[in-house]
Structures are given as C-alpha cells and as structure tokens.
Amino acid sequence: MTLANTVSPSLLQNRLTYQVIPISIRELLFLSTAPCDIYGIKDGIFYRALRRGVFTNKNLLRELIAKGQIYLFVHREDRSLIIETVQKNLLQVTRSLSLGNPLEKGKAQMNLLTINMGYLYQNPTDDTILKLQHQCAKNLAYFLLNKIDLLVPLQREYIKQKHHFVLAQPLIASVFLIGLMKYSQLYSDQEIENLFITSYFKDIGMSSIPTEKYDQEELSDKEKEILSAHATNSVQILKGRLPLSPNHLSIIEHHHTFSLLTNKLQLNLREKQKEGEIIAGFETMLVTVMDVISAMITGRPFRKPTKIFEALDLIKILIADQYPQEFRLIVSYFKNFFIDR
C-alpha cells in the first residue's frame, strides 16, 4: 500500500508544505525529462505537475510562465538533482555548440548559462560552479566571435526568456560588447574574449543580496550600502580564482565609475586615467556603457524597458563630449544591428 492510500489528502498536503522547496520553472525549460517529481500549486493545493522521468512538457511550462506562475516545487532532497541535471546539460550543450542548429544551440547555452549563474550567485565561493561558469562563458564567447551574424537573433530570443534582470543583464551587456568590439576592428579575438569574461563576471558582488530583493524599487539603507560596494566585492570574489589580469580586475573595480546607482552622471575616465587611477580607461568605458544600455533595455518589476535609441540618448550625455569618436562608433553599431530590424 502506498503512502497516499494510508494518509488523508490534507495530511499529505501538510507534509508537502514542509518538504518541498521552490525552483524556477526556467530550470526545466531546457531539460528533456524531469529528473524528479515536480509539483505545482493551484488554489493553495500542491499537485504533481510532472512525474520523474517523463518528458518535460514545454508548452505547459511556457503557459505557466505566461501566466506568471514561474515557481514550481520539488522535494528538498531532490533540489540537488535539478542542479546537477542543469549543469550536466549546460556542459553537454557547451561541448557541442558547433554541432546542429547554431541558433538553437546558442539559445539553449545562453539560457542554461544564466540558470547556472543563478546557482553561482547563491554560492559565489563555490569553485566548482565558478569554474564551470567560466569555462562555458569562454566557449560561448568563442562561438559568438565566429558566428557574429547570430548576435542579433540570439539577443532577441534571449531577452524573450525574461530571466531575472540581475542574471540576464551581464550576459546581454557582454554579448553587445562582443559585437561592438568586433565591429570596431580594433581588437584581437583574444582581447575580446578577455573583456567578455570581465564584463560577464563584473557584477558577481551583487550576490551579497538575494536576487529577489532587487525586485523592490527601494532597497534598505544597509542593502544600498552593500550594492554600492558590489564592484569591489566582485574583485574580492574573483581575484585569484579566475584568470583575470590586473587590468581586467581594475575594469571590474571601476565599472561604476559613473553610475546610475550613484547618480554621478559624468564619466571622467580620461581624467582618472591621467591621474593614474585607471589603467584601461577606454575598455572600462565600453564595459560600463554596454552595461548601462543593457540595464535600460531590460525591464524591472517597477519600470518598463527603455528603447535602445532612448538608452543611446543617455549615453550621449555621459560620454559624447569626452569620447566623440567612440560615441559615434557605438551609435553606428546599434543603428546597424539593433535598431529597426
């Protein structure tokens, strides 16, 4: 006789309440089968939405996302099974990026990478997760550098997935960065890859605050303080753990030299560079500008996303006087590839 036959449904519900923990529905979207039983909740009652081993029903999952039901539940002891399966899948997709349909492969890789970024933000000191994330991000950079035509459709597809902005913003910014650097014809592929990694990991210090907290319009004073120190925290988290040069760590340290967070609307990188404060002023500016554009075009629960051309208006205020040529390059890049397409 099964447990379900011996105890009342209400008692079962009670037990489930204490035994299950939420997972994001996105963790399942790129898995072929459910690695364990998955529960949904309807009218306050848990129900089994997917049985272990069955093929994940993508349409059902997309419907739930569309309805805003982005959380499902698993037994506490099954949580690690989901994480392991996602990571195994990420590694597999990464290793076979060049095989099959490149758009589908790139899309799956970017999504799995973002989910793993969520695991990393929950455990920023875990070397295994960091190493996996770094290796997979490097492979993505290499893949994108050789498939530059895919940048626009991949960005579009990726933004549609509506990952949490804290996890999505660094990837969107870093993909813009690859395109812009390639377009400028000023950099070698190795330099682009290094700056991609720098840009992608630069916000890991934001993991000191749980991701969901950023959904609030106002953070507490303490949280604001932690947030304003996130660039320094990122350096502390990454130093000696990722192969980043002192220049690249300096870019991370200064990526909010001007910032929407601190409302200092002046990017005085040239002056700071002269003063010897910043070594790589131009690259810092590129990383920062792509970050600002990415932040503006991704929505927040408390504000709508901005159009790219509106974001460029702000960039004009921030950099056009000090970096006229570079500003023209940035505008030309976005006009050519991302506006009116």
Ligand SMILES: [Fe+2]
């Ligand atoms: Fe940042």
